[in-house]
Amino acid sequence: MFQRALVATLYCATLAASAATASAATIGLMAPLSGPQALVGQDQVDGFLLALEQHGGKLGGQPTTVVKEDDQLRPEIGQQAVRKLIDKDKADAIVGLSFSNVLMGSLARLTESGVVAIATNAGPSPLAGAQCKPNVFSMAWQNDGAAEAMGKFAQDRGLKRVYLMAPNYQAGKDMLAGFKRFYKGQVVDEVYTQVNQPDYSAEIAQLQAARPDALFVFYPGGMGINFVKQLNQAGLSGKLPLYSVFTVDGTTLPSLREAAVGVVSGGMYDASLDNPENRRFVAAFEAKYKRAPSLYAATGYDAANLLDIALRKAGGDPKKLAVAVKAAGSELRSVRGPFAFGRNNMPVQDYYAFETARDGGKVVTRLVGTPFKAHVDPYAAQCTLP
Amino acid sequence: MSLTLLVAQLLNGLQYGVLLFLLAAGLTLVFGVMSFVNLAHGSLYMIGAYAGALAYGASGSFAVGILAAMAAALAIGLVLEVTIVSRLYRRDHLDHVLATFGLVMFFNELVRILWGPQPIFVQVPDVLSGTVDLFGFTYSSYRFAIIAVGLVVAVGSRLLIHKTRIGMLIRAGAQNPQLVSALGVNIGLLNALLFGVGAMLAGVAGAMAGPVLSVQSGMGEPVLITTLVVIVIGGIGSVSGAFYAALIVGVVDTLGRVFLPLILRQLTERSIADAAGPALASMSVYVLMAAVLALRPQGLFPARRG
């Protein structure tokens, strides 16, 4: 929290030399590596580095240098890091770019430089719509996607009265709006809590009094751990079905375990997805890092594989890289299943519903539905890119 | 709004309040007696939470966890007192702020090095994992336990300060440290003891908070700032003032979070109310503090002097 910018430069001294030669690639990797969301950032980095290692330290056949930057989830720190990656490290592409607020804070700088940027954790609505950019991609999702999927899932299940909760910031608003876009039943109440609020006892008491059929929440990272635990302690889990996005995921499940049993989560990836690419990825990730990969690790992994294809296509010409990335999207065999970039450089992909369940002594996730196939976000129409 | 809901919310406020009191009790004495501004009190809370979580995880006994938290916070508190804090008593507040700000940076990073950035999850002890039925409302037994511990500490500290010889020395030291020293009391020892006990209470608060909140680097600072608000409202150096102020702040914060959005919805359109409600609620304790200081700079329940 107090840090300004934390830099882990892997090849500091040789950087200027290696960046100058066309046959080597420099990739900037920016993510929140300290603070409450550090694990989300670390997973993206680990996923990316795993893929890089599988390609023998080369992307598109070029020896690749990775420069890691910590944005601490603060837009101005992220902006300094992006500036450094562009101006000092002369990065060919910047991957990661943290949460929506950090990405949006750096957008002007990215657009001006023309450097290819691949977000692995955000797809804010302005970027998906009117402000879409030819060189800025999201390897993750359009922000509303998972929430829209949960809205559709809740609608399909015939839920009548749903209570909505999220932290009071833009992503929170977007998630609840996304849910309501596809859920047509009654919204009992819509509650916004302070960002990074640790205690939810007051809100949980209000929730209990309202007696809804189900609860939909968006509480990423540490907020999610606290919220789900406290809901559990108030004796509500089991009684009140909980639907969530980015709350119970690969980063929080190891902490939540039993407390998360029964929670349904929407998303485009979970380690339990059954396809050959994912089985290979999960096995390699678990072997290397001794934990299951989260959806953030998956986006980092996919981003490295995407760049591998794109750098080969571009053939060392930085001006062709953005076009190559877009084309590479359709060629990529993503661990999440079908994938392509839409007109607005946002993913066109499936969204799934996963349920956390007890299996013997272990807590596991399993696929319970696929609300959307090849979902296109609602903002794509506003984008003027060809 | 039903009566049971109001009772449940008051309990929530009370629970938050007693947790704040555990932190405020030690801090206000250190302020009052040694006139020392200790921003690192939040770090001691964090140390307690980590020690408690790790010992509880290793031993399986929550009581062991609490004892470990007390021991760790006491030990580190005493080390800090002897090596750094005691050298700064005679300096001005600016040095206190500076030194303890540095300590906060250090401890947060140290915890990150030792246990990583990921929060540690602490299970509620089995005995207290159930819920209590309040006229159709379920309320966590563990939160009841927090309230009970807080009240026991409050009564205990009152007895300690008003009925024992040490308490008498503390009260005397708060008013005139030179005089107490001149009477042959080892004021250095008394200060170290006070600082250690304050640290220990912060450690208990951290260990108690573990199963409710997540245990992670930087967890001490938000609660520290609220604790500082409590101390200023209660009157610096006054333990009973800290107790009442902690309850006031706990209840104001909780009820503010619940009722401000509801009230605002009556006054303005819903989207504005939803946005402004949580923000105004988080400002409420600071507004309260500014109002108290503007009207009564010495706080609501100042320690009696002279």
Add this chain to the structure above:
Amino acid sequence: MKTSSAFRPSTWIPLLLLGLLAIVPTVASGFDQPYWTAFFARILIYAVAASALNLALGYGGLVSFGHALFLGIGAYAVGLCAFHGIGSGWLHLLVAVAAAAAAALVIGAISLRTSGMAFIMITLAFAQMGYFLLVSLKHYGGDDGLSVGSTSRFGPFDLGSTSAVYYAAWLVLVAILWSMARVRVAPFGMALRGARQNVKRVDAIGLQAHHVRLVAFVLSGMACAVAGVLLANLNAFVSPSTLAWTVSGELIVMVVLGGIGTVFGPFLGALLFFVLEEVLKGFTEHWMAVFGPVVVLVALFGRRGIAGWLEALNRKRPSPGPPDIVAPGRA
């Protein structure tokens, strides 16, 4: 600062550094490393903010733990004006300074009723209120912050480029250092420094210590807002995290590190703070585990900061003037 004292190390070393900083953008672009321009621009801007804080903290002995508020007011003045399509830098500056003055007047009037510990806390409380207020302004980005679409334009001079912000920050820093040197020996500064040591005596000689301090607090807030204007232009982005309480703490660290109550101290402190951070980050990602203890050691032993250390050098050689030591402020 009298010209005769310009030959003392405590004066010529900072002046030399200031001179060297003037050529940073030229050198950086010469070596195709524009990053360093942005890096040092940030140092210059925080040096302005720290110098502004020094007026209240060092000269006035007012331990304000909420000066990030004024930095934020300056930044948001640019952000909000730009949001509503106002591009005039003069207007940005006017709004920033006027808003900061008004806020500082209200906060100062209330806070100065208290002293010591309570003063620290009440300034912190006001900064926190500002923080949460901006977080709640959803229309202006709330917690996510706000992009500054159009940077401040002062006639033909546009703060849109990094080097433009750099030169502007350098000029503002020179101006504020010159003013601080003048204020130090002016009657107002004398009264302010007197009030820090003994309020009763200042009152007794017919000056109202309370008013002197309030004026210092307001001026300090206004100057800090100018730094905020520069910061918003440098980042082309504003967010509530500029007002975080840790920023207030870091400003205090810079002032004390450099030398509290001295003219050049805050500038030297900001320079050392960021350079040390950059160097430590080169060695370890856990640089705060090293930086924290450094801050503690400064509090324990380095009371007079870099400026104090440079003044010690003055005395080792024959100096034209009397040693210029500032007693540490007692709150």
